[in-house]
Amino acid sequence: MSDSQKRTFDPDDLQSKISGPALPGSTLGIFGGGQLGRMMGIAARSMGYKVHVLDPDPACPAGYIADTVIEAGWNDRWAAANLARECSAVTLEIEQVSISSLEEAARWAPVRPGGAMLAIIQDRVEQKQWLARHGFPVGPFRAAHSQEELATAVRDLDGPVFAKSAHGGYDGRGQAKLGFGGAAVDAAAIAEAWQDVGAAPCIVERALDLQKEISVMVARSPRGEVRVYPPAENFHENQILSWSVIPASVSPELSAQAEEIARGIADAFALQGLLAVEMFVTRDGQLLVNELAPRPHNSYHGSERACVTSQFEQAVRAACDLPLGDVSLVQPTAIANLLGDVWLDADGSEREPRFDAALEVPTVRVTLYEKLKPRKGRKMGHLSAVGATAEEARERVLRAKAAL
Template sequence: MTAALPLPPGSTLGILGGGQLGRMLAQAAARLGFDVAILERETDAPAGRVAAHAIVGAYDDPAALKALADLADIVTFEFENVPAASVEALVKLGVEVAPGPQALAVAQDRVDEKSFLNANGVATVAFAAADSAESCVEAAAQIGAPCLMKTRREGYDGKGQVWVEHAAGAAQAFEALGGRPVILEAPADFVRELSIIAARGRDGAIAVYPLAENHHEKGVLRRSVAPAKVSATTAAQAERIAHKILTGLAYVGVIGIELFELKDGSLLVNEIAPRVHNTGHWTQDGCEVDQFEQHIRAVAGWPLGPTAARAEVEMLNLLGDEVDGWAKYAAEPETRVHLYGKREAKPGRKMGHVNRLRGPV
């Protein structure tokens, strides 16, 4: 049975995924008076420990999905690699999932993603699809080397991708990535990486946050500074991009859009993430309503909240044993500490983040 909207406080929101994004979504939902049910593959998951209900099971486990459907009025997800079949199963069980299946399908396949973007008037780098060693060589010759080869599906934080320096080396790169279907992308001659976090409500209303400037190390986000120092023209360009994507997907919820700023000031979309996003963590301490509450508001059918920046923020990811410095960060008056409750600090693992307040906007 379809839930009545707007979803009233006291209702239960389901979340597929129990990591840090699920944890922060659950905390935001609790502030708005909702109970949260988490479905996660592992016991003792970060999100499960702050939720009213924790279901342990595979995302495609029929019994686990049935248990989630019995508890939840609406379901959302914390990451885009949730099996599409799981979303379909929940819908068949009478539970709405937001964002919808189109956004999930587009974001799960890099060729489909860039094809969707181009079809909706959003520019990307040139790209080509390939599914064999021979077609990879042909695609690399077409795109021009050097180019970046990525698996079409899955892969994140720099995983599942390799640079192809010469077209002849594309076959070897294809095998190194497991012989799976790939996309080859032309390099972007960008001056910096930006991102925009945006939301669309059930009534079609759109709210956009100020841009963030992002810095990566070894494919992993190290820090974001926001609001980014951009011209009014660049900000308006990014907002137009967000509107085209959200409208084209008939989207409900928060979306993260990664951008390349080129030397001429134009913007290319690198990728989209149909969920709350690491580059939006600064909003927790820098905006009137953060991205996590905004996502809950959108999927629950509530009015979207204001996105104005209250402070300039530097967000720093804490990777691996960097989290052991929590006491130092906690002692800094201008720093806000956000820890994810993960039990083991593995090298490169995102264990938390800090938001340093640099002063008023």
């Protein structure tokens, strides 16, 4: 054990850090060095902060812009303490960080958002039950802790369902679909679905007749200041976000309702940081909460061009207890994700996308994450475009993606 790891906790160290905002020129720590950490780090550096990152991958995308990268796993408490000791504030870009690591980091610097909120959001069962207990609208669901309970949940929900692992899994991973297209839901199908969710606790949700999917980003500072972004409209392919547009094409009344739900969730959690609230709009007009993400979100990458303050700058402001930025809409903006598939031919060989052709489309920009190896389904970057309307922005970004 190193001398720094043996160092005892001094309450005065933390008190001196939380007595006021972490001003530009100090150091911001980030759990996670993926593309979200990279873009948050770029925003922090542009504001004058030094950036320290903890990530299991020493070649993580944020490593190219960070002052320091600590190579460590999400459950490494000593590494979490070492990150926080050198920082005036700590935030995160991934919710898989262990609660014990967050708690250890919080002994040395403010961690925003904190472990109590993350403990609920990390567990999809607890998250959905928390939303229901607090009166937020959710679709029909059941919790299943065994294969037998999964079978009971499917029977009770009486229709096509999604089963999602309680822990981990994203972009469609750790999920199973049952009863779609008239498929039989027999014992074999239940057993296969149980294996698909890792033979571990899962949330079972009735499939809904959807009109569209939207998300709302809300920021809340330690002082209780709140800013709610205009809703984004999202389109998924194979459970991965394909494109997103700000603002969403919804009525002013539904937009206001969605923003109020997001604000209510942030206040109920006493959020310090960012929270993306994913929602369903059903064909009969219901607005239902799907999932929560306590970090920057793929659907708000376009906020860099759509809003006065991007989600990445806002994350820095909230983590450092600075006044939150204006989130007013400047111009409609659309983004399209670039997965590793864009770099791969049918035989799996790599090729260079035609970014020059994409950039011929008016207003289009390219953002790449400096990931070293393209893989099918891996998020490698995104395109963005603006327009006089959301429809024009979406048409431009999809035309540019097709040109690749």
